[in-house]
Amino acid sequence: MARVLRLSKSPERGVRDMAKFLLENGRVKGVLTLREVGENGAVGYSLISSADELEHARPLYPLMPVNSGKWLSLLTLRQAATEPIAVVLRPCELRAFVELVKRQQGSTDNLLLISSTCGGVYPLEMALGDNVEANLAQYWEAVKQGEVIPGIRPACKACDQFVPYTADIIVSLLGNKDIDRETVMLLNTDRGEKFVEGMSGQFAEEAIDSAAVERIRSQRETEKQRLFDEAEIRNLGIDELNKAFSKCIGCHNCSKVCPICYCHLCFFDSEASEHDAVYYATQLERRGSVEAFPDTIFYHLVRLSHVSTSCVGCGMCSDVCPASIPLWAISLRVAESVQKAYGYLPGKDMEEGLPLTTFRPEEFAAVG
Amino acid sequence: MTPTRKGTIYLSEGDVEKGVLDFMKQALSQGCFDAVLIPTRVSAGDSVAYSLIRDEALLEGASPLPPIMPVQGARAISSITRRGKRNKIIAAVVRPCEARATVELAKLGQANLEDIILVTVDCPGVMPLADYFRSAEDGDKTFRDASETWDSEPMRPVCSICDKFSASGAEDLHIGTLGAKSGTMVLIPSSGKGESVLSKLGLSMEDDISSWEGGVERLTQERKQKRNESHNGLRSEIEGIDRLLESFSRCINCHNCMRVCPICYCRQCYFDSDKMKFNFEDYLTRARVRGVLKVPTDTLLFHIGRMLHMSLSCVSCGMCEDACPMNISVGQIFSLVGDRNQEAFSYVPGRSIDEALPLTTFEQGEFQEVEQSHSVFSVKEKQNG
Numbered sequence: 079m080a081r082v083l084r085l086s087k088s089p090e091r092g093v094r095d096m097a098k099f100l101l102e103n104g105r106v107k108g109v110l111t112l113r114e115v116g117e118n119g120a121v122g123y124s125l126i127s128s129a130d131e132l133e134h135a136r137p138l139y140p141l142m143p144v145n146s147g148k149w150l151s152l153l154t155l156r157q158a159a160t161e162p163i164a165v166v167l168r169p170c171e172l173r174a175f176v177e178l179v180k181r182q183q184g185s186t187d188n189l190l191l192i193s194s195t196c197g198g199v200y201p202l203e204m205a206l207g208d209n210v211e212a213n214l215a216q217y218w219e220a221v222k223q224g225e226v227i228p229g230i231r232p233a234c235k236a237c238d239q240f241v242p243y244t245a246d247i248i249v250s251l252l253g254n255k256d257i258d259r260e261t262v263m264l265l266n267t268d269r270g271e272k273f274v275e276g277m278s279g280q281f282a283e284e285a286i287d288s289a290a291v292e293r294i295r296s297q298r299e300t301e302k303q304r305l306f307d308e309a310e311i312r313n314l315g316i317d318e319l320n321k322a323f324s325k326c327i328g329c330h331n332c333s334k335v336c337p338i339c340y341c342h343l344c345f346f347d348s349e350a351s352e353h354d355a356v357y358y359a360t361q362l363e364r365r366g367s368v369e370a371f372p373d374t375i376f377y378h379l380v381r382l383s384h385v386s387t388s389c390v391g392c393g394m395c396s397d398v399c400p401a402s403i404p405l406w407a408i409s410l411r412v413a414e415s416v417q418k419a420y421g422y423l424p425g426k427d428m429e430e431g432l433p434l435t436t437f438r439p440e441e442f443a444a445v446g
Numbered sequence: 447m448t449p450t451r452k453g454t455i456y457l458s459e460g461d462v463e464k465g466v467l468d469f470m471k472q473a474l475s476q477g478c479f480d481a482v483l484i485p486t487r488v489s490a491g492d493s494v495a496y497s498l499i500r501d502e503a504l505l506e507g508a509s510p511l512p513p514i515m516p517v518q519g520a521r522a523i524s525s526i527t528r529r530g531k532r533n534k535i536i537a538a539v540v541r542p543c544e545a546r547a548t549v550e551l552a553k554l555g556q557a558n559l560e561d562i563i564l565v566t567v568d569c570p571g572v573m574p575l576a577d578y579f580r581s582a583e584d585g586d587k588t589f590r591d592a593s594e595t596w597d598s599e600p601m602r603p604v605c606s607i608c609d610k611f612s613a614s615g616a617e618d619l620h621i622g623t624l625g626a627k628s629g630t631m632v633l634i635p636s637s638g639k640g641e642s643v644l645s646k647l648g649l650s651m652e653d654d655i656s657s658w659e660g661g662v663e664r665l666t667q668e669r670k671q672k673r674n675e676s677h678n679g680l681r682s683e684i685e686g687i688d689r690l691l692e693s694f695s696r697c698i699n700c701h702n703c704m705r706v707c708p709i710c711y712c713r714q715c716y717f718d719s720d721k722m723k724f725n726f727e728d729y730l731t732r733a734r735v736r737g738v739l740k741v742p743t744d745t746l747l748f749h750i751g752r753m754l755h756m757s758l759s760c761v762s763c764g765m766c767e768d769a770c771p772m773n774i775s776v777g778q779i780f781s782l783v784g785d786r787n788q789e790a791f792s793y794v795p796g797r798s799i800d801e802a803l804p805l806t807t808f809e810q811g812e813f814q815e816v817e818q819s820h821s822v823f824s825v826k827e828k829q830n831g
Contacts, residue, residue, distance in 0.1 A: 107730060108730055108733055110741070113738065113740075115695050115740050116691075116692050116695030116696070117692055117695075118692065118695065118696075120695040120696040122695075122696075122698075122740055122741070123740070123741045123742075124738050124739060124740050124741060125729060125730070125733040125738065125739045125741055126733065126737065126738045127730065127733040127734045127737055127738065127739075128734075128736075128737025128738065130737060131736075131737040131738040143696075143698045144698050144699065144742060149741050149742060152723060152742070153726060153729055153741070154726055155723060156723055156724065156725050156726070157725040157726040157727065158726065159726050160726055160727055160730075161730060163730075202698070202771050202772060203771075203773065205696055205772060206696075206772075206773055320489060320490065321490045324488040324489065324490035324491075324492055324493055325488075325490075325492055325493045325516070325579055327516040327517055327575070327706070327769070328517060329702055329705050329706050329769055330705065331700055331702040331705070331769070331771070334700050334701065334702065334705075335698070335700050342720075343713075343714065347713070348713075349713070352525070352528075352529055353525070353529070354529035354530045355526075355527075355529060355530035355531050355532045356530065356532070358498060358526050358532070359532040359534065362481060362498060362500045362534075363500075366499065366500050366501035366503075366504050367486075367497050367498060367499040367500065367501065367504045368497065368498050369495055369496065369497050369498075370483065370495070370496035370497065370498060370517075370522035370525050370526055371495065371496070371517065371522070371525060374495075397771060398698075398700055398702065398771035399771075400575050400576070400702070400706075400768060400769045400771075401493070401516070401575060401579055402576070402579050402580075
């Protein structure tokens with residue numbers, strides 16, 4: 079049995095009303111959520127401190143301009159939140175934030191974490207004009223049916239971690255037939271329960287229907303296997319890697335938007351990664367030719383080895399890649415094997431140590 | 447028409463790429479330089495990357511005028527010359543805007559041109575990366591057809607308004623194709639280095655190249671007009687703080703425009719530094735001023751800061767626009783701002799290595815109108831008057 083709060087309005091309205099309640103009653107001093115930021119339909123994360131400004135909030139808008147886990151890290155990096163703040167974010171954003179906190183890149187203190195079962199987000203290229211807006215009706219219909227939503231990020235189509243783990247409040251969206259007129263919020267922690275106490279709505283103890291979740295999970299799993307095949311990344315040998323990264327322009331934007339890549343200065347942007355005249359001359363002598371930027375694949379391999387224990391499959395990397403390399407698929411495929419080897423699911427549990435910082439005498443006996 | 451420049455008419459076979467490659471091979475084998483830096487097809491065939499090539503046979507895979515610009519050539523030249531030299535002469539085959547950016551980087555101490563011979567070719571523009579990468583095969587065809595007729599429609603928006611697509615003064619040797627008679631290219635030396643290549647090959651520099659000059663002049667005028675019209679239109683869309691904010695409202699603060707920019711060379715941008723990381727209380731205080739704070743913060747400040755830092759050297763290559771995940775017209779906006787700033791200083795980036803960067807040069811007589819309109823004296827005068 080779980081504690082549930084029901085509001086008789088659509089979820090976007092419901093979440094907005096809850097945020098309003100929290101702000102107006104002084105339970106939080108700010109709400110971090112998606113909001114309209116321009117006249118041309120642009121939507122971005124905003125820290126809202128005035129209840130009036132919530133009118134423009136779009137808490138469940140299916141777009142991820144930045145992985146908010148990364149931004150939450152910046153917000154709480156130098157100083158943990160000194161006042162309570164409500165944060166509305168997607169499961170993968172929350173998981174990324176948990177991974178960052180484990181790396182001492184932020185703090186969950188004073189944060190009320192509100193998440194939802196997630197239908198996914200549209201690719202950033204659709205953020206132009208009213209492309210997302212035009213698809214919203216279709217989006218919510220598919221969410222209601224618990225179907226894979228056409229046109230969303232491939233990473234989202236393949237995502238089987240659409241139920242948040244460490245949220246205080248979880249808005250039930252996927253497969254919920256009544257989302258046109260009802261918001262169902264699972265009060266997942268005592269903290270969550272305490273914050274919404276006294277809000278007008280229907281509080282109840284209910285059983286959670288896990289059959290729907292399992293059905294969606296298996297649908298997504300099938301979709302993932304299909305997309306992996308499509309991306310031709312089954313065997314990541316040197317030939318496949320060469321092919322996969324042949325279009326890479328070396329901009330490193332995949333690492334800049336990655337919520338897990340938090341290094342202030344990436345090795346591959348550092349002086350240590352630059353080659354001197356001797357290198358070019360030697361290579362020229364040996365092979366007759368040398369690339370001006372010879373470390374493209376090296377960069378991606380190192381990035382994979384650094385992030386794969388914590389990759390949450392959010393798909394930001396693919397979305398910003400100017401060469402449309404299916405980075406999400408490559409990352410997720412590698413991440414899944416690595417995470418399986420360690421029996422680790424990133425972002426699931428704040429208390430669970432990062433695999434590479436945890437030594438277990440009995441593990442990897444096969445390796446030695 | 448009498449030609450105003452020295453040049454050679456060079457007989458070539460096949461398309462422009464083959465003509466240029468044949469010439470480069472000949473010059474390499476004659477010892478005019480030791481190696482060639484040139485875009486080369488990657489093994490998968492769907493892109494190009496700058497390679498330094500010593501062996502004539504390996505030049506077969508080179509593509510001197512590829513349909514795309516995945517990396518700005520100035521960055522490639524900077525990369526191979528910035529950290530020491532080995533006294534090998536390298537001919538770098540780049541596009542005119544890449545040559546101009548290279549000269550700017552050299553002025554900024556980020557490239558060493560001592561052992562570099564810059565070779566440029568009349569440039570039909572490049573396709574946006576996204577368009578090309580959808581299908582390299584279709585892209586190759588689209589580019590080939592468009593460049594034959596100098597149709598700039600499928601090219602980057604800034605390419606279609608580029609008026610510096612030919613010899614610009616930045617290069618040592620220019621290869622002209624525009625208006626050249628079929629089966630020929632025009633070789634124009636722009637420096638002593640360029641002349642010495644041609645004399646080593648025993649080529650006369652006294653040929654009549656007026657047909658190329660005429661072709662370039664016609665397209666330059668056409669493009670200048672187009673550039674003006676496009677900039678005027680854009681100006682009305684972005685002028686003033688509200689419109690500027692709106693233009694960048696989609697910005698996700700990834701700074702990719704900066705990272706692919708050939709001029710932005712700082713290893714650590716101020717906007718990626720600790721200076722831009724604030725205490726939680728600062729964020730909340732800022733949010734309270736207006737009831738809301740867009741995050742990540744300071745996106746417009748970043749773009750304005752970048753404009754201030756690089757617009758005098760901006761060569762309008764369009765890398766920034768191609769690399770922007772949000773399809774912001776950042777290249778066009780910067781080309782407009784760049785043009786206006788450069789005009790104020792009568793500075794053309796990349797025109798000459800001997801021309802100092804405007805902000806490093808003080809001229810007594812310049813900007814008197816600014817001085818006068820802002821001096822305490824003139825304000826007092828106005829009040830009294």
